[in-house]
Amino acid sequence: MIRLRGYLPVFAIAFLFSGTECSLEVIDINLKDGGEFGPEKANVCAGQVYLLKLVGLNTQDSNSVEHAASVVGYPDLPRWNFIKPHKDDLLLYGSYPENDTLDVQIISTDQETFESTDRRFQLNVLPCRKPQANFEVEMKFMNYNIEDIFGTDVLQRLEAVMQNLWSSSQRVYVSKVASVLDVGGRKPIDPRDKEGFIVRFAAEQNFSSELRGLELEVRQLRNRVPCPRHYKRTSVEWRFRELGLAPDWCGFRLFKGTVAAQRVIPPEEIPIAPLPPFDGPDLDEMPRRTTTRDIFVSLLVPLVICFALLAGIGGTSLCLYSNDEGDGK
Missing domain, CATH: 3.30.70 (Alpha-Beta Plaits)
Structure with missing residues (x-):
């Protein structure tokens, strides 16, 4: 989850690295509010690094907006595809190994009002080389x-x-x-x-x-x-x-x-065997343990020890007191 300020841009810049020459292609992407897909598309090469630089994020003052990017229907972007904040912009960059069409979803959440906006565009991965x-x-x-x-x-x-x-x-x-x-x-x-x-x-x-x-x-x-x-x-x-x-x-x-x-590789569904029903024992059949003896022992033993200590201390005190009286006479 990336926290930035402002809202999504109205255009993006894609950098495609090809060989030892770096070609720059500007793609206008008008990202509209809502969940409908518009004509906004970005074309990149399979197996090559691409960069979509989403600019113009800081369009409103003192509005903290959090952006999350993912593929529609999935919790995250594909492997080796990332988003990164850069000043007031949001970089969407990476590479994709195969020819495919990805529906990229960017959800913006205002941390002050908790209002969210869903914007989407298509990322077309084309076979540039074979x-x-x-x-x-x-x-x-x-x-x-x-x-x-x-x-x-x-x-x-x-x-x-x-x-x-x-x-x-x-x-x-x-x-x-x-x-x-x-x-x-x-x-x-x-x-x-x-x-x-x-x-x-x-x-x-x-x-x-x-x-x-x-x-x-x-x-x-x-x-x-x-x-x-x-x-x-x-x-x-x-x-x-x-x-x-x-x-x-x-x-x-x-x-x-x-x-x-x-x-x-698309995931394959593996059949799972049903679990056997659990038939637990009856509560009346379960053995029970009485705690009367434990309570009696836990109370009686400390009391006996206390009385023995008191008797010993009392007897010793009486003996010392009687000796003191005998010496005084």
């Missing part, structure tokens, strides 16, 4: 927030660096991007530090010898608990430092066959 890549490289960078890289050439320059490292592939592109917090990371201890982001690069050809060698370099870091972020610099560290990026090599991973693993 076949999709089966190899991915995941990296983590800790000196940027996810909202800082959009609207800049950071991803474009990262693609160029990865293209040089992945020399066995003719085309490398960004397939996924997410904040570290979106994938289970924790906020930094120092509030001045950045949250960091995770990016995945995809290609159709197998990993190059440079990437496999880099995997061997960073593998020794994973044996340490916790994994040291600043313990070791790799042989390709300078390539990312030139871009002003600080990679966390503990988050370097190579993935194979990712398309099959990400494919959305």
